[in-house]
Amino acid sequence: xxxxxxxxxxxxxxxxxxxxxxxxxxxxxxxxxxxxxxxxxxxxxxxxxxxxxxxxxxxxxxxxxxxxxxxxxxxxxxxxxxxxxxxxxxxxxxxxxxxxxxxxxxxxxxxxxxxxxxxxxxxxxxxxxxxxxxxxxxxxxxxxxxxxxxxxxxxxxxxxxxxxxxxxxxxxxxxxxxxxxxxxxxxxxxxxxxxxxxxxxxxxxxxxxxxxxxxxxxxxxxxxxxxxxxxxxxxxxxxxxxxxxxxxxxxxxxxxxxxxxxxxxxxxxxxxxxxxxxxxxxx
Numbered sequence: 001x002x003x004x005x006x007x008x009x010x011x012x013x014x015x016x017x018x019x020x021x022x023x024x025x026x027x028x029x030x031x032x033x034x035x036x037x038x039x040x041x042x043x044x045x046x047x048x049x050x051x052x053x054x055x056x057x058x059x060x061x062x063x064x065x066x067x068x069x070x071x072x073x074x075x076x077x078x079x080x081x082x083x084x085x086x087x088x089x090x091x092x093x094x095x096x097x098x099x100x101x102x103x104x105x106x107x108x109x110x111x112x113x114x115x116x117x118x119x120x121x122x123x124x125x126x127x128x129x130x131x132x133x134x135x136x137x138x139x140x141x142x143x144x145x146x147x148x149x150x151x152x153x154x155x156x157x158x159x160x161x162x163x164x165x166x167x168x169x170x171x172x173x174x175x176x177x178x179x180x181x182x183x184x185x186x187x188x189x190x191x192x193x194x195x196x197x198x199x200x201x202x203x204x205x206x207x208x209x210x211x212x213x214x215x216x217x218x219x220x221x222x223x224x225x226x227x228x229x230x231x232x233x234x235x236x237x238x239x240x241x242x243x244x245x246x247x248x249x250x251x252x253x254x255x256x257x258x259x260x261x262x263x264x265x266x267x268x269x270x271x272x273x274x275x276x277x278x279x280x281x282x283x
Contacts, residue, residue: 169207
C-alpha cells in the first residue's frame with residue numbers, strides 16, 4: 001500500500017499544477033456598452049510564453065472589433081468575427097490549456113446577446129411604427145361608433161324607421177347633416193343612415209379602448225351591423241330587381257341604327273316606330 005501511495009503522490013502534484021489557470025486578474029476590466037456591463041480581458045501576449053505570442057494578440061484584435069460588429073456601424077462583409085474568435089480560442093487552448101480563454105468566450109457571448117436584444121428592439125420599433133401609421137390612416141379617414149348598440153335611422157329623426165343596429169368600435173365614415181347638429185350621416189360598407197352625433201368618435205382618444213378593444217380594432221377596417229328584417233327584405237328585393245334588369249339587358253337583341261335621307265339617325269322600337277337619337281350612333 002505504501003509503495004502505491006508513493007507512486008500516486010507525484011502524479012497528483014502534476015495534475016494539480018497543470019490544472020491551475022494563469023492569474024490574469026490585473027488585466028481584467030469592465031466596460032458598459034448600451035447599458036450592458038461587459039467583462040473584458042486584455043493581456044500582453046509576451047507574458048505567457050513564446051507559444052502564445054501572436055495567438056493572444058490575434059484574438060484580442062478580433063474582440064476589439066465586436067462593438068462595431070454587433071451594431072453594424074462598420075461593414076464586415078464576408079467576415080464572421082464570432083467564428084474567427086472561437087478559432088483563436090481553440091488555438092490558444094491547444095498551446096496552453098491553462099490560459100483562461102473563457103473570458104474571451106464570455107465577452108463574445110455578451111455581444112451576441114446585445115445583437116439579439118438590438119434585433120428584438122428593432123423589430124418591436126418597426127411594429128410600433130407600422131401600428132402608428134396604420135392608426136394615423138384610420139384617424140384621417142374614419143370615425144368610430146362609441147355607443148354599445150346604436151340604431152341606424154333612415155332619416156335624422158329618432159322617430160324614423162331603423163335599418164338595423166350598429167355596434168361599438170365599428171369603422172364608419174361620418175358626415176355633417178345640414179341644420180341637424182345632433183345627427184350625422186354614416187356610411188359603412190354598402191349601407192348608409194343616420195345616428196346621433198354623441199355616439200360617434202371622430203378622435204381616436206375618445207374611444208379610450210381597452211386591451212381587448214385594441215386587439216379587435218387591429219384586425220382591420222370593419223363594421224358590426226345587424227339589419228332589421230324589413231331592411232333585409234328591401235335589400236333582397238333591390239338585388240332581385242337588379243338581377244332581372246341585367247338579364248333583360250343581356251338577352252335583348254342588339255339595337256340597329258339607321259341614317260335617314262336627311263342625315264338623321266334613328267332606330268326602330270318594338271312597334272316599328274322611328275326613335276331618333278344622336279347622329280354619333282350612326283357612325
